[in-house]
Amino acid sequence: MVDDRALLLALLDAAVDAIIVSDRDGKILRLNKAAAALFGHSTEALTGQNVRVLMPGEMAARHDRFMRHHLETGEKRIIGIGRDVEGQRADGKVFPLHLSVGRADIEGEVAFVAILHDQTRRxxxxxxxxxxxxxxxxxxxxxxxxxxxxxxxxxxxxxxxxxxxxxxxxxxxxxxxxxxxxxxxxxxxxxxxxxxARKSALQSDVIAMNDAVSQSLAMLKRTIGPHISVEASLADDLWAARADATQLQTAALNLALNAQDAMPGGGRIVLETRNVTLDDSYIAQEIGVGTGRYVRLSVSDTGEGMSSEVRSHAMEPFFTTKPTGQGTGLGLSMVYGFVKQSGGHLTIYSEPGQGTTVSLYFPALIDAMEYLNAAETDDDAQSQIGSGQLVLVVEDDPRVLRLSEARLLSFGFRCVTATSGDAAWDILKDRDDITLVFTDLVMPGKMSGHDLAKKIARHKPQVRLLMTSGFSEGVLRGGRIGAEFAILRKPYRQADLAKALQAVLDDR
The missing domain is CATH 1.10.287 (Helix Hairpins)
Known part of the structure; x- marks a missing residue:
């Protein structure tokens, strides 16, 4: 006969969504693994705590009053009715949730069952x-x-x-x-x-991207002030692409001049070209770009960086953060229109105080069958390199965290996760079974990914380390952030991750 308690526990842990059972006072009686992972706590740490620890301050302050009102009057405001709310992770980060609550009356005792679905991706x-x-x-x-x-x-x-x-x-x-x-x-x-507006006439032709970038570089070195160094990192085996060469040079100049404005105290600008392949996992995070092979031109700086609010408006015409009279706000919007009209895509990766990387993606001129055959070859090459080794994945974006964990599991690794550098170090301090740490470079909290890496190198040198970042390789390698550690540039394919992991493990 099946043990009802064991069956209940199995059902809880099999659920993809977070499930939390609490008593009439809000004390957590039981929760599943998905709930602990969602909020960044361990199941042991949350059991016995009040559910208020999972809520932002304002919501936590109102919670007891809502529950008391329901118990006294029977009025249902959330119970039996799904509602969008906010949760708070262990690192203090607030995120969107869909909450459904059910009530159970068992032998005179009241219990509440909450099912929570992470709305961050939606x-x-x-x-x-x-x-x-x-x-x-x-x-x-x-x-x-x-x-x-x-x-x-x-x-x-x-x-x-x-x-x-x-x-x-x-x-x-x-x-x-x-x-x-x-x-x-x-x-x-x-x-x-x-x-x-993508209504201008472009003189598109097959171009050698490196030649166009080299010409822009020559102009920039005569234009950019002496307090800023301008460098290039050009791929030798670059695929051909189709674009308007004049507009491409103008775009590179615009981006470099914007970068100069972001570095009043001096710094570095790096122009970088690379071949990249965008797969389905990348498409899930970006709108308006198809799968396939692209030639990427990145213009990076080590300047002030942008806030998320500025990034969300950066490509709109007439939007500028410069003082009145010092900019039209058309430079980046013009670049955006040119790239879109060329069938490509533009991304901005920036962090306040760390710098900015603007990347332009142009479709590579490669036969479709060659692309499919290459993709199959990549899949065949992805062997089980993990062999059951334990990896600590450190990432504050829940979408990227889930994707990274799934990718590592497919290689045969086991995974534990953390959403901040501080939480990752707390895990590392108490464990000796972690083989490798895979961490984002820029993280919330007191300890960035770079700080975490330096601490691991100093106190746990036996643990291998692989970092990932959206900043261009030229800035990372020659700059002040992460240059001494192995770094995988976003976006990356499964095959790129496999190669980077194998190199880091072999380095032992």
Whole structure:
């Protein structure tokens, strides 16, 4: 006969969503592994605690009053009705949840069962879709305005030129010349708006990306101030791509000049080219880009970086963080429009105080069958390199954490996870069975991924380490963050991860 208690425990731990059982006072009686992982605690640490520890301050303060009201009146505000709320992880990070609560009356005792589903991925997808729709709407509006304004400027410029030809008075000619110059500046402004709106005519051709970048580099070294070094890291085996070479050079210049503005005290700009393959796991995190092989141009700096709020608006026309009169806010929006019109994609990776990497992805000109055959070869090469070894995965983004854990499990590793450098070190201090730590570079809390890596090297040198980051390789290798450790650049494929893991393990 099946033991009911054992069956209940098995059902709890088999559930993908978090399940928490509490008494009438909010004391946690039982929880499953998914709940502990979701909130970044151990099951032992949470058992016996009040559910308030899993809530942000304002919600925690109201919780007891809500429960007391329900027990006294029987009124159901959440019970039996799903609701979107917020949870708080062990590292203090607040995240979106969908909460369903059920009540059970057993032998005069009241118990509550909460089922919680992490909404982080859905919210991120909604925000990305909304951002994409906003950019499209702004593009359509901007394109229409620019087109009409160009027609007006054509009339203005044409009539001014005719007037200039017939006018003999020197004073009038000077006024006409000034008006023509202003009108031509207006025409240049509208042409840049049309690039953002993807309505300008591009002279696309098969280009050698490295040659175009080298030409931009030569111009930049004459333009950028002496307090900033400009470097290049160009891949030798770069695939061919199709783009407008002039627009590409203009885009590189725009990005480099933006980078210069972010480093008033000096720093480094790195232009980097690489071949990359975007697979389904990357597509799940980005909107508007197809799977396949791309040529990537990254322009990176070691400057002030951007907040998440600034990043979300950075590609919109006329958005600028520069003082009034020092920028139009069209540089990055023009680059975005050019890349999109070329069939590519643009990403921004930035952290306040750490710098920024803007990456442009252009579809590589490679036969589709060659791409599929290469993908099959990559899959065949992914052997069980883990052999049951234990890996500590450290990542604050829950989507990336789940993906990283799934990838490592597929290699035959076992995994434990942490959502901050501080939490990871707490785990490492008490365990000697962890073979490798796979950590993001920039983490919340007092201890960044880089700080964690240095502490591991100093106190636990037997533990192997692999870091990952969205910053360009040139900045990481030559900069102040993570240069002394093995680093895997995001986005990466399963085969790239396998190769990096094998190299780190072999280094023992």
């Amino acid at each position: 919210k991120a997808a909604e925000e990305a879709a909304a951002r994409s729709q906003r950019m499209d709407a702004i593009g359509q509006m901007t394109g229409g305005i620019a087109h009409d304004f160009n027609n007006l400027l054509t009339v203005v410029i044409g009539n001014l030129e005719l007037l200039e030809m017939s006018e003999t008075a020197e004073k009038s000619r000077v006024l006409i010349s000034d008006a023509l110059e202003a009108a031509e500046l207006g025409a240049d402004l509208t042409s840049r708006l049309l690039v953002f």
